[in-house]
Amino acid sequence: MNLEKHYLSILESLHDAVFVVSKDSTIVYVNQAYSRHFGIPSNKIIGRRLTEMEPKARILEVLLSGKELVNDYSYVHSLRKDVCANLTPLMEDGELIGAVGIMKDISEVMALQEELKQYRSYSSKLERQLYQQEFSLLDSKNFKMLSVVNLARKVAATEASVIIYGETGVGKELMAKAIHEASSRMDKPFVPINMASIPESLFESELFGHEEGSFTGSRKGGKKGIFELANGGTLFLDEIGEMPLNLQAKILRVIQERTFQRVGGTKSYPLEVRIITATHRDLSEQIKQGNFREDLYYRLNVVSLHIPPLRERKEDLPFLISTLLSNLNSKYKKYGVVTPEVVDILTQHQWPGNVRELVNALERMVAVSDQTYFVTEDIPEYIRLKENSSEKAIPIQLVNSGNQDQNLDGLMEKTERNLIADALRKSKNRTEAIYKLGISRKTFYEKLRKHGLL
Numbered sequence: 001m002n003l004e005k006h007y008l009s010i011l012e013s014l015h016d017a018v019f020v021v022s023k024d025s026t027i028v029y030v031n032q033a034y035s036r037h038f039g040i041p042s043n044k045i046i047g048r049r050l051t052e053m054e055p056k057a058r059i060l061e062v063l064l065s066g067k068e069l070v071n072d073y074s075y076v077h078s079l080r081k082d083v084c085a086n087l088t089p090l091m092e093d094g095e096l097i098g099a100v101g102i103m104k105d106i107s108e109v110m111a112l113q114e115e116l117k118q119y120r121s122y123s124s125k126l127e128r129q130l131y132q133q134e135f136s137l138l139d140s141k142n143f144k145m146l147s148v149v150n151l152a153r154k155v156a157a158t159e160a161s162v163i164i165y166g167e168t169g170v171g172k173e174l175m176a177k178a179i180h181e182a183s184s185r186m187d188k189p190f191v192p193i194n195m196a197s198i199p200e201s202l203f204e205s206e207l208f209g210h211e212e213g214s215f216t217g218s219r220k221g222g223k224k225g226i227f228e229l230a231n232g233g234t235l236f237l238d239e240i241g242e243m244p245l246n247l248q249a250k251i252l253r254v255i256q257e258r259t260f261q262r263v264g265g266t267k268s269y270p271l272e273v274r275i276i277t278a279t280h281r282d283l284s285e286q287i288k289q290g291n292f293r294e295d296l297y298y299r300l301n302v303v304s305l306h307i308p309p310l311r312e313r314k315e316d317l318p319f320l321i322s323t324l325l326s327n328l329n330s331k332y333k334k335y336g337v338v339t340p341e342v343v344d345i346l347t348q349h350q351w352p353g354n355v356r357e358l359v360n361a362l363e364r365m366v367a368v369s370d371q372t373y374f375v376t377e378d379i380p381e382y383i384r385l386k387e388n389s390s391e392k393a394i395p396i397q398l399v400n401s402g403n404q405d406q407n408l409d410g411l412m413e414k415t416e417r418n419l420i421a422d423a424l425r426k427s428k429n430r431t432e433a434i435y436k437l438g439i440s441r442k443t444f445y446e447k448l449r450k451h452g453l454l
């Protein structure tokens with residue numbers, strides 16, 4: 001077979017556009033695919049000079065340099081197309097006589113790329129919004145809550161220290177995290193720590209870390225404390241009212257000097273951290289009683305946010321129930337929804353453990369029920385019975401108040417112990433007692449330990 005006879009028809013059969021220019025840039029050949037792709041009949045283009053039609057055509061460079069260009073991307077103005085081309089010099093007896101171009105129209109790919117770019121920027125915008133969803137979680141229909149959330153949004157943009165007040169489970173940590181995530185520190189760590197959960201003997205080393213060999217059993221290479229871990233970011237000190245006075249003095253010094261030393265070390269580390277604190281106690285009362293340093297209080301209390309308990313913002317329950325349910329549904333891969341009667345009963349409950357108690361109640365419903373529609377029977381018994389009948393889950397047992405020596409603190413301690421002991425007695429297990437008491441598992445065990453009920 002004499003292939004040479006067929007070279008032209010081979011060129012004509014190609015799907016890629018082929019064109020040939022002579023040394024003076026005159027177009028001498030275009031194949032059918034060229035005319036098809038770019039909508040130009042061959043007789044309209046053959047004989048025209050590229051230097052006039054497309055003075056910046058890349059193939060002109062090949063004519064000048066004699067070097068090929070492979071996978072070369074360019075925009076052809078006269079065709080209004082993005083193309084990818086292989087441009088090769090044509091040689092005869094070692095002399096350049098022209099060049100061949102094989103081109104693909106990639107306008108569609110480029111348009112898709114542009115679209116992809118737009119989608120990418122849209123998705124990263126959504127991602128950022130998602131990242132800041134904590135504030136949207138705290139969205140509320142209640143005027144008091146709304147003004148707290150608005151103040152939190154404003155304060156997030158500043159460096160001000162914030163104290164968040166509120167009962168257990170109202171969302172103090174959630175708000176602290178939302179403030180962090182809406183602040184310029186959002187890319188840096190958010191480190192929460194509950195001051196009530198650290199044994200006093202470990203306070204300093206937990207907060208400031210320790211150098212290697214600073215005490216028997218200290219970690220090799222030393223250990224970073226939470227101040228160091230949070231450096232550059234936000235440190236959330238929960239239950240600040242539980243801090244012993246000597247540690248308050250140390251924290252105050254660190255905040256004032258903006259440096260800290262690890263336990264057993266002499267090196268000073270610079271500290272650049274925003275501190276957000278939280279407490280369920282009335283700190284000004286604590287100051288009056290001499291349990292909290294006034295100077296530390298003023299350092300920490302540039303802005304104070306008071307989150308109202310859930311029972312004072314029951315209008316938020318339908319929204320909270322639906323948001324929490326959809327989170328729990330994804331966690332348990334279920335599709336549970338609640339009937340209006342269920343919302344009704346849940347709305348009657350007083351939620352002493354606030355949103356945490358609601359999360360726990362809903363989680364139990366989602367985890368246990370096989371139905372899609374949760375009915376009243378799915379509501380944890382202690383809520384259902386309490387709200388449906390006049391039965392109170394835990395009748396308060398007043399301690400012997402006839403004893404004149406009894407001060408208020410002592411009375412409260414005893415009442416707390418009685419309540420816990422009662423809840424334990426009347427519950428099938430500890431988990432049920434926790435639900436009845438409406439406190440966190442951690443607080444429950446702390447209190448069991450404190451009252452010798454473990």
Ligand SMILES: Nc1ncnc2c1ncn2[C@@H]1O[C@H](COP(=O)(O)OP(=O)(O)OP(=O)(O)O)[C@@H](O)[C@H]1O
Nearest residue numbers: 137138167168169170171172173174355356359440
């Ligand atoms: N508005 C809300 N939307 C969704 N979940 C919430 C909301 N508020 C609180 N929660 C959830 O309730 C639980 C308790 O919240 P959080 O830990 O922030 O409360 P807290 O006030 O810091 O409690 P404590 O004082 O006991 O530490 C968490 O699981 C949290 O995600």
